[in-house]
Amino acid sequence: MSHLTELFKYVDDHQDLYVQEIPLPPIILGQLGSDPAKKTVCIYGHLDVQPANIDDGWDTEPFTLVEKDGKLYGRGSTDDKGPVLAWFNCIEAYQKIGKDLPINIKFCFEGMEESGSEGLDDLVFSRKDTFFKDVDYVCISDNYWLGKNKPCITYGLRGICYFFIEVECGGKDLHSGVFGGSVHEAMTDLIALMGNYLPLFKVIDHLQKKFAELGSPNKLKVNMGHGAKAWVSDFNHPHYMAGRKAMKTVFGVEPDLTREGGSIPVTLTFQEATGRNVMLLPVGSSDDGAHSQNEKINRSNYIQGVKLLGAYFHEVSLLE
Amino acid sequence: MSHLTELFKYVDDHQDLYVQEIPLPPIILGQLGSDPAKKTVCIYGHLDVQPANIDDGWDTEPFTLVEKDGKLYGRGSTDDKGPVLAWFNCIEAYQKIGKDLPINIKFCFEGMEESGSEGLDDLVFSRKDTFFKDVDYVCISDNYWLGKNKPCITYGLRGICYFFIEVECGGKDLHSGVFGGSVHEAMTDLIALMGNYLPLFKVIDHLQKKFAELGSPNKLKVNMGHGAKAWVSDFNHPHYMAGRKAMKTVFGVEPDLTREGGSIPVTLTFQEATGRNVMLLPVGSSDDGAHSQNEKINRSNYIQGVKLLGAYFHEVSLLE
Structure with a gap:
């Protein structure tokens, strides 16, 4: 087992080799x-x-x-x-x-x-x-x-214009029999938001306004992922x-x-x-x-x- | 390589060992x-x-x-x-x-x-x-x-009453730049269907009627997965x-x-x-x-x- 001590020390000492930001490929x-x-x-x-x-x-x-x-x-x-x-x-x-x-x-x-x-x-x-x-x-x-x-x-x-909509409900899994129908489900909010026609501008403002109108206790996160x-x-x-x-x-x-x-x-x-x-x-x-x-x-x-x-x-x- | 011929024959001859319906666990x-x-x-x-x-x-x-x-x-x-x-x-x-x-x-x-x-x-x-x-x-x-x-x-x-809604659009992946906005996207139909209030009875009929109203060329499949x-x-x-x-x-x-x-x-x-x-x-x-x-x-x-x-x-x- 003694070589394991040496092995573990090597891994600890060289951890930056394994956990690092990868450079972008060359242009x-x-x-x-x-x-x-x-x-x-x-x-x-x-x-x-x-x-x-x-x-x-x-x-x-x-x-x-x-x-x-x-x-x-x-x-x-x-x-x-x-x-x-x-x-x-x-x-x-x-x-x-x-x-x-x-x-x-x-x-x-x-x-x-x-x-x-x-x-x-x-x-x-x-x-x-x-x-x-x-x-x-x-x-x-x-x-x-x-x-x-x-x-x-x-x-x-x-x-192009990508948006990501995320609605956060519970912090853990909930039993549908116990909580179903009594919690605001994230999926319901998400469907309501995605069923909207979006304006050409101020998409994030618009979604936040619509979400506020839902009166949901859930948390909304919207961000633009990628655009051109x-x-x-x-x-x-x-x-x-x-x-x-x-x-x-x-x-x-x-x-x-x-x-x-x-x-x-x-x-x-x-x-x-x-x-x-x-x-x-x-x-x-x-x-x-x-x-x-x-x-x-x-x-x-x-x-x-x-x-x-x-x-x-x-x-x-x-x-x- | 000659043993491979024998191996393959064994696998062919015994394929029912690998591909079979598994019995339910005992009650x-x-x-x-x-x-x-x-x-x-x-x-x-x-x-x-x-x-x-x-x-x-x-x-x-x-x-x-x-x-x-x-x-x-x-x-x-x-x-x-x-x-x-x-x-x-x-x-x-x-x-x-x-x-x-x-x-x-x-x-x-x-x-x-x-x-x-x-x-x-x-x-x-x-x-x-x-x-x-x-x-x-x-x-x-x-x-x-x-x-x-x-x-x-x-x-x-x-x-309980589970329904599965499936909307089928293209048979293969489509480039968003070439097809986006010109095909009826399955996700849009799905959101439209899921944004509806459902009646207590005849859910499948209702969804099929709503889908027909969308005038979408996509294919809809609805089935009840599980109920009590x-x-x-x-x-x-x-x-x-x-x-x-x-x-x-x-x-x-x-x-x-x-x-x-x-x-x-x-x-x-x-x-x-x-x-x-x-x-x-x-x-x-x-x-x-x-x-x-x-x-x-x-x-x-x-x-x-x-x-x-x-x-x-x-x-x-x-x-x-």
Whole structure:
């Protein structure tokens, strides 16, 4: 037993190794080219994904890319590892044909997007006068077409607003036979609050007022968990015209011009930090199933997408 | 690898060992005494308990009886292992003082009470003309005093009615940015249904009608999970008078006469199957915390309770 004394002392002495705050995953900043005669495009993407397990209802292992009927199945195939890879495949294709990239690129890839991009805003704002200073345009490929056949460019986002409502009743379990019907049950208060139409503003004030009207002795806690402002841009901006022309070149049609519900809060972050135009240039199709079981990206979307990014580089290089 | 072939064959051949319906736990029927000159009392109790884990917030191990300040802490101390044991301690005390029991006893102890007494009704009704045929009175000790100091006898129960409401929306996970606001969310329907006042009768019809009014494309499933009818008896019945006198003998006061919220559906089962008077004779105090953390029974309630059961046997033996 004597070794246990030593073992326990070691564990006590090194407890900070076990109980500690974990650092956020790194954000990758990279640069390709610095020709002052060329435009500089900042490309954002994210490398983290939603959780996935075959038991959730996937037909194949979520973390093994599987092609079936022209569809590439796997977690992150469309959100957002696939589109990130498409940028690299496009750069590689330029290299293979022995042609210089017509633009400079600044990459910003993070690993916390599915968890509210924690830490990203701080980094982008803190480097707005250094790394991000000479950026001319920002381009993000992290959303989806409106349908399955026609591409789109996205110039608006709805934003997002999460609230958490918590009602606390007893401090311990209560027997329904003894207390049921005589205590104010937390669930009843919660249903009453959640059955309300919420105003656009002052949500917390509104819920506290409604709760007070219930006359309940329970305790209410409301807080906003996570939010992102709405965003809209101008689809006739030269940067957008470059994107639209690139779409026309690859797909032969003028793209849909959309606003959508995904929050992508970094869009506004980049716009505010760089003061430059930001465009959302999706590669995936509406039925890709981001965040869902059997997430996929179509082989055709991917291959045409790589071409699209090349055409986009070209069109940007022609801008004034 | 060749042993695997053999192993797999064994598993295949014996699959019924692993995948099978588990039998219900036994119901214990017992008899003490069969003197035709004595009254026969049927005693019901249950040996199963609610789940309990020290991590739920118990101060001591829930399955180790711990006495502190005159209180006996442990899961089942008051619901219902303690009261069951009190019957036995009372019988033992009769034996220790060398006195014959003044009545015959038929025991019925089950192990599924906390799970809706599954199987008990079938057994009791199937033996109503055999084992339960010559029962004169039924007595159950499975509830609590109204307060902490004055005992009670219970002659009414509220009954219980559980409903399960299920609303089915998508067959897979949907991205809030793509689908949020454009699909009918199941949670919204559920809140709307749960925010309604329910009628006393035809609950399922009512919920289906309300759901239809919502015009939702989702699927609704409502079913009643578990129910028990309300029950009321006559507290001036000779059997109750015997109980009330026993209370007076031990506690020196006329007990409260209560109706309560616990469902105890077997009460009605025994009344209907035997056609005899059923009485609820509680031992525990209102603050015992059945189903809760730190469930306890007071030492004084337990000791006085054992005496009470003896006094009850005596009073019953005097009945016509």
